[in-house]
Amino acid sequence: MFQELEIMAMQKGSRSALDLSKLDKQQLDKVLETMSENEKNAFSYHSKRLDAIKEIELRRIDASVINQKTIKIVLIGVLIFVLPAITLLILFFKETFLSLG
Numbered sequence: 001m002f003q004e005l006e007i008m009a010m011q012k013g014s015r016s017a018l019d020l021s022k023l024d025k026q027q028l029d030k031v032l033e034t035m036s037e038n039e040k041n042a043f044s045y046h047s048k049r050l051d052a053i054k055e056i057e058l059r060r061i062d063a064s065v066i067n068q069k070t071i072k073i074v075l076i077g078v079l080i081f082v083l084p085a086i087t088l089l090i091l092f093f094k095e096t097f098l099s100l101g
Contacts, residue, residue, distance in 0.1 A: 023031065
């Protein structure tokens with residue numbers, strides 16, 4: 001924070017709109033306090049942003065795991081129920097479906 005203040009003070013001759021040499025002690029303290037508050041807010045914002053990104057990624061992983069489980073259940077259901085049902089239908093109606101000549 002002090003480095004930023006020093007940089008701002010050194011830029012007084014350039015495009016910087018803040019001339020710290022004209023500020024009294026109270027105003028300088030207020031500038032430091034504001035800069036400190038800005039740093040705290042920036043840290044808080046980025047921490048919450050990272051937490052939100054982490055939560056989104058965890059939800060994506062959970063969703064992909066659920067999709068994988070759903071696909072496994074559907075495939076097992078097809079193997080257990082549909083294929084035997086088709087086999088039984090073919091066995092019962094083989095004369096209708098298969099013409100052996």
